[in-house]
Amino acid sequence: MDAVLKSLSVRAPEAADKRSDAPRPERVTERPTRQEAEAAVRTLLRWAGDDPEREGLLETPQRVVKAYEQIFGGYRQDADAILDRVFEEVEGYSDIVLVRDIAFHSHCEHHMVPFMGRAHIAYYPRRGVVGLSKLARVVDAFxxxxxxxxxxxxxIADTIDSVLHPRGVAVMVEAEHLCMAMRGVQKSGVSTITTQFTGVFKQDPNEQVRFLTLVRDRR
Ligand SMILES: Nc1nc2c(ncn2[C@@H]2O[C@H](COP(=O)(O)OP(=O)(O)OP(=O)(O)O)[C@@H](O)[C@H]2O)c(=O)[nH]1
Ligand SMILES: [Zn+2]
Incomplete structure (x- = not known):
């Protein structure tokens, strides 16, 4: 455990950043038509060195555009709305709720290559709880x-914090970036860990330790 904590370098409250105060970037630009998007895929196929007119690639532009609708579907989602519904009948439960190992797939904005891994989310409810699946839906929306x-x-942390106003939110994301594995520096199996804390998790390093212990405890 000590080694884990050292490697994660649990941050003192004053060292924690102020991201949750920053405006949330929700930049959705005007979309091209489906035909324009498919033409762009044909251009990239030619750039890769292949022939978009050969039989195996004829329907690829349509498939790619359809796949983009799913893998970039988060731009069409309102993450705040996912947390709309709060269950208040929980007998006053107000201790930690931790949902760990939420698998996700994303794409890096630098190379548009996948990165994938797991997210762990904890919060201390103030007034009721949200459906557990909704936390996983927030992960997917981003x-x-x-x-x-x-x-x-x-x-993820900012959305839960600003919609639910819990006593604190902790988010840890562990991921492998294929842009580091299959191109560029070509290092496989590298995992990157990021954390963001708000409220009691930000103020109290013991709460960060509790969160990290629960994430790592596999008994
Ligand atoms: N901080 C951060 N960096 C990322 C993430 N995903 C990819 N990167 C990095 O983004 C950087 C982009 O660096 P650049 O020098 O502009 O681009 P590049 O020449 O393709 O870099 P190399 O990957 O080193 O070949 C690389 O170091 C990637 O590893 C991420 O989620 N967070
Ligand atoms: Zn990248």
């Missing part, structure tokens, strides 16, 4: 956009 791991981590 993962299905062009991202950096840091931005995605901050956006």
């Amino acid at each position: 993962a299905r956009r062009l991202q950096t791991q840091e931005t995605m981590t901050a956006q």
Whole structure:
């Protein structure tokens, strides 16, 4: 455990950043037509050195554009709205709620190459709880956009914090970036860990330790 904590370098409250005060970037530009998007894919196929007119590639532009609708579907989602519904009948439960190992797939905004991994989310409810699946939906709403791991981590924490106003939110994301594995520096198996804390998790390093212990405890 000590080694884990050391490697994660649990931050003192004063060292924690102020991302949650920053405006949330929700930049959606005017979309090209489907035909324009498919033409762009044909251009990239030619750039890769292939022939978009050969039989195996004829329907590829349509497939790619359809796939983009799914893997970049987060731009069409309102992450705040996902957390609309709060269950208040929980007998006053107000201790930690931790949902860990939420698998996600995203794409880095630098190379548009996938990065994938797991997110762990904890919060201390103030007034009721949200459906557990909704936390996983918030992860997907941000993962299905062009991202950096840091931005995605901050956006998840910020959304839960600003919609639910809990006593604190902790988010940890662990991921492997294929842009580091299959191109460029070509290092496989490298994992990047990011964390973002608000409220009691930001103020109290013991709460960060509790969160990290629960994330790592596999008994
Ligand atoms: N901080 C951060 N960096 C990322 C993330 N995803 C990819 N990167 C990095 O983004 C950087 C882009 O660096 P550049 O020098 O502009 O681009 P590049 O020449 O393709 O860099 P190399 O990957 O080193 O070949 C690389 O170092 C990537 O590893 C991320 O989620 N967070
Ligand atoms: Zn990249």
